[in-house]
Amino acid sequence: MEAEGVATVTLNAALDHSLDCPGFRAGEVNRVTSHRVDPGGKGINVAAFLADWVRPVTAAGFLGRDNAQPFEALFRARGIEDRCRRVAGETRMNLKVLDAQAGQVTDINLPGVRIGDEDWAALKKDLEALARQRRWFVLAGSLPAGLPESAYAELVRLLRGAGCLVALDASGPAMRLGVAEGPDLIKPNLRELEELVGRQLPRREDVLEAARGLVARGIGRVVVSMGGEGALLVERTRAVFARPPPTRVVSTVGAGDAMLSGVLGGWIRGEALEACARWGTAFAVGTLTRPGPVLPPRAEVEELMARVQVEEAG
Numbered sequence: 001m002e003a004e005g006v007a008t009v010t011l012n013a014a015l016d017h018s019l020d021c022p023g024f025r026a027g028e029v030n031r032v033t034s035h036r037v038d039p040g041g042k043g044i045n046v047a048a049f050l051a052d053w054v055r056p057v058t059a060a061g062f063l064g065r066d067n068a069q070p071f072e073a074l075f076r077a078r079g080i081e082d083r084c085r086r087v088a089g090e091t092r093m094n095l096k097v098l099d100a101q102a103g104q105v106t107d108i109n110l111p112g113v114r115i116g117d118e119d120w121a122a123l124k125k126d127l128e129a130l131a132r133q134r135r136w137f138v139l140a141g142s143l144p145a146g147l148p149e150s151a152y153a154e155l156v157r158l159l160r161g162a163g164c165l166v167a168l169d170a171s172g173p174a175m176r177l178g179v180a181e182g183p184d185l186i187k188p189n190l191r192e193l194e195e196l197v198g199r200q201l202p203r204r205e206d207v208l209e210a211a212r213g214l215v216a217r218g219i220g221r222v223v224v225s226m227g228g229e230g231a232l233l234v235e236r237t238r239a240v241f242a243r244p245p246p247t248r249v250v251s252t253v254g255a256g257d258a259m260l261s262g263v264l265g266g267w268i269r270g271e272a273l274e275a276c277a278r279w280g281t282a283f284a285v286g287t288l289t290r291p292g293p294v295l296p297p298r299a300e301v302e303e304l305m306a307r308v309q310v311e312e313a314g
């Protein structure tokens with residue numbers, strides 16, 4: 001059987017608690033007006049975003065055995081194959097403080113359960129088997145305690161060695177070491193790209209040059225997301241900038257994951273860079289208009305896609 005579809009790998013899943021807190025101020029008593037909980041973590045979000053657009057979609061990685069139910073419900077509802085390894089304890093919660101007045105989200109992300117050597121070795125075995133069934137792998141999010149900084153580098157090597165295509169979205173040393181193994185697609189935001197190349201990138205030309213430098217080092221496509229400004233997509237022979245249409249932002253949680261999902265979905269369908277830029281931006285903007293990491297209906301995503309402005313980036 002030929003490998004097909006996508007598997008996402010979430011090493012540090014999270015239950016995202018989004019707290020509506022108008023006028024939020026650090027160091028003060030703040031009152032929450034409403035609260036919702038969504039199963040999340042970068043790879044989990046990517047699986048959920050892609051589930052209506054690509055088949056089959058598998059979620060792999062770690063989940064705490066004691067509170068796996070919301071993730072299991074999500075997988076059932078979205079037709080996502082559940083290959084997540086259960087580990088002792090609870091998946092972490094992350095707090096997202098939404099201040100609609102200021103149009104700001106404050107993220108407070110917890111470290112997560114500690115992963116032991118046996119679970120880490122077992123996960124790598126799981127992925128070796130899954131690599132025979134899925135064509136694309138998305139490795140995304142922070143590393144939980146207990147895993148080495150080289151965790152993503154090991155997985156990129158393992159999966160590319162098995163003939164799979166790999167997308168990576170992480171930060172810090174885990175991202176730097178993973179990138180050195182030459183993944184096919186990466187999606188740093190501007191801050192993460194600066195961290196990756198070790199210098200500030202104040203102008204668009206600086207961002208373009210840094211992304212081109214990574215492509216020259218063997219990364220297939222580099223997508224740099226730049227918040228409300230848009231995103232730069234760079235491949236060997238082309239670079240485009242995609243500007244989002246005016247948007248009423250409800251929550252930015254998951255916007256980066258949605259960007260990655262849209263670009264990857266386009267790539268899987270064989271679309272060119274410009275179309276991938278439109279899909280990524282439409283997914284990102286679509287989720288901004290919703291309180292949780294969910295996309296609007298397909299017709300709305302397609303309508304948003306037509307309103308994305310894409311220009312050559314030099």
Ligand SMILES: Nc1ncnc2c1ncn2[C@@H]1O[C@H](COP(=O)(O)OP(=O)(O)O)[C@@H](O)[C@H]1O
Binds near residue numbers: 257
């Ligand atoms: N305030 C905003 N207005 C319009 N689009 C936005 C806004 N914030 C994010 N986006 C869209 O979502 C994409 C990803 O957001 P970004 O904040 O860069 O990702 P991350 O969450 O990974 O830091 C952006 O490239 C852009 O298309």
Ligand SMILES: O=P(O)(O)OC[C@H]1O[C@](O)(COP(=O)(O)O)[C@@H](O)[C@@H]1O
Binds near residue numbers: 252254258
């Ligand atoms: O693993 P990290 O880096 O702590 O990030 C996890 C958080 O990122 C998210 O996946 C959202 O990411 P984005 O807003 O960057 O798309 C949340 O669901 C989760 O709480």
